[in-house]
Amino acid sequence: MASRNSPPPVSSPAEATADRRQDILNAALACAAEGGVDAVTIDGVRARCGASVGSIYHHFGNRDGIVAALFFDIFHDQSRSVQAQLDAAQGVEAGVHALVTGYLDWVVAQPERARFLFQSRGAVAAGPRTPDLADAAHRRNQALVAWFEPHRRTGAVRDLPCELMPSLVMGPVQSYCRAWLSGNAAQGGLPSPTTYRAELADAAWRSVKA
Amino acid sequence: MASRNSPPPVSSPAEATADRRQDILNAALACAAEGGVDAVTIDGVRARCGASVGSIYHHFGNRDGIVAALFFDIFHDQSRSVQAQLDAAQGVEAGVHALVTGYLDWVVAQPERARFLFQSRGAVAAGPRTPDLADAAHRRNQALVAWFEPHRRTGAVRDLPCELMPSLVMGPVQSYCRAWLSGNAAQGGLPSPTTYRAELADAAWRSVKA
Amino acid sequence: MASRNSPPPVSSPAEATADRRQDILNAALACAAEGGVDAVTIDGVRARCGASVGSIYHHFGNRDGIVAALFFDIFHDQSRSVQAQLDAAQGVEAGVHALVTGYLDWVVAQPERARFLFQSRGAVAAGPRTPDLADAAHRRNQALVAWFEPHRRTGAVRDLPCELMPSLVMGPVQSYCRAWLSGNAAQGGLPSPTTYRAELADAAWRSVKA
Amino acid sequence: MASRNSPPPVSSPAEATADRRQDILNAALACAAEGGVDAVTIDGVRARCGASVGSIYHHFGNRDGIVAALFFDIFHDQSRSVQAQLDAAQGVEAGVHALVTGYLDWVVAQPERARFLFQSRGAVAAGPRTPDLADAAHRRNQALVAWFEPHRRTGAVRDLPCELMPSLVMGPVQSYCRAWLSGNAAQGGLPSPTTYRAELADAAWRSVKA
DNA sequence: AATGAATGAGCCTTCATTCAT
DNA sequence: GATGAATGAAGGCTCATTCAT
Numbered sequence: 001m002a003s004r005n006s007p008p009p010v011s012s013p014a015e016a017t018a019d020r021r022q023d024i025l026n027a028a029l030a031c032a033a034e035g036g037v038d039a040v041t042i043d044g045v046r047a048r049c050g051a052s053v054g055s056i057y058h059h060f061g062n063r064d065g066i067v068a069a070l071f072f073d074i075f076h077d078q079s080r081s082v083q084a085q086l087d088a089a090q091g092v093e094a095g096v097h098a099l100v101t102g103y104l105d106w107v108v109a110q111p112e113r114a115r116f117l118f119q120s121r122g123a124v125a126a127g128p129r130t131p132d133l134a135d136a137a138h139r140r141n142q143a144l145v146a147w148f149e150p151h152r153r154t155g156a157v158r159d160l161p162c163e164l165m166p167s168l169v170m171g172p173v174q175s176y177c178r179a180w181l182s183g184n185a186a187q188g189g190l191p192s193p194t195t196y197r198a199e200l201a202d203a204a205w206r207s208v209k210a
Numbered sequence: 211m212a213s214r215n216s217p218p219p220v221s222s223p224a225e226a227t228a229d230r231r232q233d234i235l236n237a238a239l240a241c242a243a244e245g246g247v248d249a250v251t252i253d254g255v256r257a258r259c260g261a262s263v264g265s266i267y268h269h270f271g272n273r274d275g276i277v278a279a280l281f282f283d284i285f286h287d288q289s290r291s292v293q294a295q296l297d298a299a300q301g302v303e304a305g306v307h308a309l310v311t312g313y314l315d316w317v318v319a320q321p322e323r324a325r326f327l328f329q330s331r332g333a334v335a336a337g338p339r340t341p342d343l344a345d346a347a348h349r350r351n352q353a354l355v356a357w358f359e360p361h362r363r364t365g366a367v368r369d370l371p372c373e374l375m376p377s378l379v380m381g382p383v384q385s386y387c388r389a390w391l392s393g394n395a396a397q398g399g400l401p402s403p404t405t406y407r408a409e410l411a412d413a414a415w416r417s418v419k420a
Numbered sequence: 421m422a423s424r425n426s427p428p429p430v431s432s433p434a435e436a437t438a439d440r441r442q443d444i445l446n447a448a449l450a451c452a453a454e455g456g457v458d459a460v461t462i463d464g465v466r467a468r469c470g471a472s473v474g475s476i477y478h479h480f481g482n483r484d485g486i487v488a489a490l491f492f493d494i495f496h497d498q499s500r501s502v503q504a505q506l507d508a509a510q511g512v513e514a515g516v517h518a519l520v521t522g523y524l525d526w527v528v529a530q531p532e533r534a535r536f537l538f539q540s541r542g543a544v545a546a547g548p549r550t551p552d553l554a555d556a557a558h559r560r561n562q563a564l565v566a567w568f569e570p571h572r573r574t575g576a577v578r579d580l581p582c583e584l585m586p587s588l589v590m591g592p593v594q595s596y597c598r599a600w601l602s603g604n605a606a607q608g609g610l611p612s613p614t615t616y617r618a619e620l621a622d623a624a625w626r627s628v629k630a
Numbered sequence: 631m632a633s634r635n636s637p638p639p640v641s642s643p644a645e646a647t648a649d650r651r652q653d654i655l656n657a658a659l660a661c662a663a664e665g666g667v668d669a670v671t672i673d674g675v676r677a678r679c680g681a682s683v684g685s686i687y688h689h690f691g692n693r694d695g696i697v698a699a700l701f702f703d704i705f706h707d708q709s710r711s712v713q714a715q716l717d718a719a720q721g722v723e724a725g726v727h728a729l730v731t732g733y734l735d736w737v738v739a740q741p742e743r744a745r746f747l748f749q750s751r752g753a754v755a756a757g758p759r760t761p762d763l764a765d766a767a768h769r770r771n772q773a774l775v776a777w778f779e780p781h782r783r784t785g786a787v788r789d790l791p792c793e794l795m796p797s798l799v800m801g802p803v804q805s806y807c808r809a810w811l812s813g814n815a816a817q818g819g820l821p822s823p824t825t826y827r828a829e830l831a832d833a834a835w836r837s838v839k840a
Numbered sequence: 841a842a843t844g845a846a847t848g849a850g851c852c853t854t855c856a857t858t859c860a861t
Numbered sequence: 862g863a864t865g866a867a868t869g870a871a872g873g874c875t876c877a878t879t880c881a882t
Contacts, residue, residue, distance in 0.1 A: 203374075
């Protein structure tokens with residue numbers, strides 16, 4: 001983190017390992033991509049990124065720390081990406097479309113990271129960072145609900161319970177993406193979500209429009 | 211087997227261990243309910259149901275065999291339950307409502323089994339019974355799609371791609387149920403799905419109706 | 421055993437399983453041929469010959485009982501075979517040749533049985549039938565020594581210690597056969613012992629002749 | 631490694647565990663001496679040398695790794711010992727005697743190690759280090775054959791096939807040593823090989839001399 | 841004689857974690 | 862900050878053996 005604010009070093013030897021932290025996270029993601037979250041083992045990570053066991057512990061405290069750090073990195077990246085699409089949208093319907101397609105495009109662009117999010121959420125929720133996760137999830141949902149608020153007042157969208165909005169809007173696209181990610185492409189899995197981009201966005205809009 | 215031809219014993223000793231197989235599955239579910247799928251341990255199961263290690267292996271081959279067997283038992287039970295609701299429904303809209311509420315009611319009635327389904331699907335999909343799972347999932351989806359077919363012909367529902375139907379119809383309710391199950395009731399989780407029974411069913415209908 | 425003296429049954433149903441005992445031994449040999457003596461497991465044998473676990477125990481008492489029974493069967497068969505060759509030989513030199521080639525031919529004719537003998541001897545020696553093995557080995561050695569006795573008196577063979585005779589006469593051929601059996605033919609093992617039949621017999625004779 | 635540059639500590643704590651690896655091998659040999667190769671158990675080794683399970687795996691990878699490492703250690707030690715005797719011998723006959731007595735003396739000096747070699751060879755040959763074993767055996771045999779070569783040219787020894795030499799020269803002494811090692815001294819086993827040192831060496835010479 | 845479900849001791853192996861250097 | 866040997870709890874699995882039918 002500090003290094004982001006430091007003046008860029010000119011090929012210093014420190015540079016080579018400056019992002020040891022990121023190397024480790026990348027290695028962890030690679031492990032998970034190959035064998036699921038359970039395959040993220042200290043030794044597996046070590047073998048992939050060349051860091052020593054001690055170094056890994058220095059940066060992340062313990063195994064779950066790696067998984068959690070990676071989870072939150074990805075979670076926030078996803079949120080940021082979707083939010084950017086939403087911010088760029090003009091009007092209610094376009095906004096709903098942006099939520100769906102922003103999510104969909106992000107998943108298609110980085111399937112491994114998306115898969116990791118699905119796989120690891122349970123583990124993170126069960127660990128010591130439960131409150132962090134609850135917080136992040138709540139924050140994201142609130143942003144969605146808050147965005148809808150003015151349009152609900154104008155009557156453009158139906159007057160639905162806050163808790164329901166995320167599931168109504170994002171449920172179908174998440175469901176499809178999850179199914180797509182878990183399918184083996186080699187064995188005739190589902191078509192890419194991109195194929196149904198318009199339909200998924202449209203369905204979300206139908207669920208909530210007045 | 212022989213006992214089927216015998217006069218029904220009243221709490222005979224045979225009765226006690228007659229369903230050794232089911233005892234084991236129940237114990238496995240209890241383990242999972244307490245600590246997640248990873249907590250389904252040979253020794254944990256053994257301790258809960260009194261079966262010996264050898265007996266467990268005799269019935270299920272290996273640890274994953276227990277998880278998979280339990281998964282399929284629950285999966286089929288759920289399918290049967292939803293299908294029964296669907297069969298009882300009159301008309302298109304009622305049918306769509308039945309799919310959603312049938313699922314929702316089943317989840318609310320047996321949250322532990324529902325949670326197990328969500329938690330273990332990935333593991334089962336990654337194991338040797340991948341084809342069985344693909345088959346079961348495909349069969350279920352086909353049943354849903356086939357049910358819609360006549361209504362699509364009459365123009366009562368929109369002409370949507372087959373692959374999309376399950377996500378459009380079931381996505382929102384699954385999304386909400388999943389979120390509800392993963393929330394800790396003690397820490398102010400979401401309201402029971404029952405609260406939004408009508409809204410969720412209605413949203414599904416809006417997604418697909420012409 | 422008793423059945424050998426019984427009048428030959430005419431395709432009675434008992435006939436089918438009459439040699440259950442031999443079926444088991446054959447299955448055990450097949451196991452050993454595939455994975456070494458350690459691969460002779462109750463379940464492996466059961467799977468190969470269709471006998472039930474209980475039946476196997478009925479016939480052999482325990483696992484080691486199978487191995488020992490098979491060992492002695494083979495051991496005696498080998499002894500009988502070599503002895504027959506020896507009995508047919510005329511003269512000292514021919515006798516020594518017969519001992520070597522009789523052994524060699526038997527090994528080449530049934531390599532799996534020969535391999536089993538080499539592999540299992542240690543286990544049998546360590547088990548409860550140690551005295552039986554010591555007895556059988558002693559008997560065989562005595563037969564060899566006794567055969568030499570008259571020729572030693574005539575001065576045709578050297579006056580060597582009894583305990584040494586078996587190693588001097590059979591050592592080389594056993595050594596070569598053992599090496600041949602343990603080699604993987606596919607990976608360029610040794611030539612068949614048959615190739616050096618004459619040389620091995622001759623070497624034995626040189627070791628002991630006056 | 632660092633300790634090599636340090637002043638030699640006198641029974642420092644580091645000294646105690648300096649040869650963790652060797653401690654483990656010694657413990658493994660002790661297990662085998664007591665109950666055969668099968669008795670070389672991770673837990674048995676651990677109990678004897680105080681190393682932790684993890685430490686054993688750190689050094690040897692798995693159980694078979696211990697057995698194989700010990701096997702090769704002993705095998706090479708034996709080869710070195712015999713070779714030293716051979717190098718010191720003057721003339722053909724003396725050389726053949728040296729091969730036999732060098733082997734015999736090594737066996738008598740360390741019967742446990744010799745027994746381990748006989749017992750474990752099969753397991754090593756069946757495992758992943760098959761090529762290493764084939765290599766080591768081939769190298770040893772080649773050394774023997776190469777040593778004979780000049781003497782064969784001068785006509786001092788007979789013109790025999792290379793593959794046969796090891797069995798002709800070493801067969802009898804190996805046969806006797808094996809029998810001696812497997813006999814229980816308490817139950818009147820064979821006399822020590824030392825008793826027949828001269829005879830065994832002489833027999834080898836007779837087998838190959840011109 | 842035969843059957844096969846049940847038993848449980850015993851083994852191998854993995855993995856997160858610690859700590860001295 | 863980094864290193865990697867050492868630790869030991871925990872888990873999966875095999876297999877000989879028993880016993881009621």
